[in-house]
Amino acid sequence: MAIQNIINLIYTVDYYLLFIAFITIYIFNFYYKYLNRPNPLPGPIPLPFIGNFHNLLYDPKKFYEQSQSKYGDISEVNLDRRFVLLTRPEYFEKLFDRKLFFMRQSYNQGLEEIGMFGHGIAFNENYENWKPNNKFFMDTFVAQKFMDNAVNSTNNLYKELSDYWQSLGKQNTSNNNNDNWTLETDFTKWLHGFTNDIVSIIITGERTYSIAAYYNSLSLKKSEYPDAIVEDGDRFVKSIVKYIQGLMLFSSTGSFVRQYIPIIKNKSVDYIKNRDYLFEKLDKIIKKRKEDIKKMTIDKEMRTDMLTSLITANTNLNDSNDEELKPIADIEIRGNILDAFLGGTDTTTNLFCFITYFICKNPHVKQKMLSEIDCILTSDKSYVSYNDLQKLRYCEAIIKETSRLVPVIPVGHRLITEEYEIAGYKWPPGTHFMLNFSGVHTHPKIWPDPEVFNPDRFYNDDLDDKKLGDKSALVIFGGGRRICPGRRLAMLELLSLMALVFKNYNVELVNKNEPLKLITLMTTTCQELKVRISPRP
């Protein structure tokens, strides 16, 4: 028995020693590789197993902003791999070359499992497959008919939003003067609902009733839509939100973790179920629209939503005579629609919340903005036309200045597959770059008083961003071939909402001293924005 115990002890000691040896070799190898990496750059020293995750974990936005002052214009950060962090607009030049296609990331099994990798454009790293989808996005979003439809739909949806605010405000007020109401509410929730509804209308031609669902959750009266369709639309939007959460989990964990680590395993199964529901729902929408198009008589004009254009592209139903182009496969139609939801909802929601915050914190900016809006929206104060939007130059300057201080997407990603010279170094294929938009936006050599919110930087002609010396000094929508295809639509949405909301309502922060409640992962999001809304006299 005693001998057996000694043998057991030796075994235990052996395992223990083996384990220590393994860890020592790993750590030695980790730092050997680190110290002998090509083109060593300054940056936080990585730790074995976790790299620099701990440096970014607490506040990634601050990390990106401060990296320039701490480590200079080119530095490195190690996460699951080494990233070269570029914080100077000139260093983006090669990666923003419009003649070159760059990947964002290498093959990702998790993204493939959740159904995103290789379809649509945002998670599509295969140039031959990405190119027709991207062309389609670009062509759709420059078509005037599409833009006119987007402006009209935004005006209509704003009216609905405005009715809900009025109804809630009046329900909450006890005085007899019903036009003198105030509504205290979380702006992020309304904006989230609004952008999902509007993207759904202009992309698929179908409603999601997200603002109606939020109104129903707060109000004693219910919206005019039947409960069943509101709930169905709301479920669809919630499944998109859940799908985005799933994307984050699946893109950042290996299949072993997803299959065997208990809590993550359950979550993964749940995300896959949600994926199946969402894909089935989108496939039904595509099928129904195809059937509607088939039944259409020749004298009827084709709808201008993106789904209709995707279905009819390169068929005899549209004017394309290019025989080399094939109709778009259903799986790509679904990928493109999903891209529009993923790329076009949270981004616009968050940017509009940041804009509102800065306007409320800067009364002189608010006053100047209101003077501009009041000059342009004179005849009908609850309708803004496409032409009006071109004249809202100060509002545009506010959007740019807000994006400079709080870019919704703080860093861009590029992966090179050939050797390139970037920032004075030769980089081998397989190098990953982070384009530090946040850091460039607050670079003291580019921006005088970088911390000050001053939309005039982009308003006065002599300070226009085109004259900043480098057009990549302000990177709201990325650049090069992977530039955001929805940028015109995003600007149209933001300007329309600014004009309509601030023309008609006085919006104040409930707690004027509270900073923005931000969380940065892939995007910087506003967790909550409590505002007080009342009609403008």
Ligand code: HEM
């Ligand atoms: C304020 C709103 C928006 C912001 C700040 C924004 C920003 C961006 C940025 C920074 C990128 C990465 C570009 C790069 O890597 O160089 C991007 C990509 C993309 N955006 Fe947007 N975006 C917005 C709205 C939209 C809208 C409305 C849509 C579509 C309806 C959209 C669809 C996409 C897609 C599909 C991509 C991927 C492009 C590719 O990989 O080739 N975005 N966006």
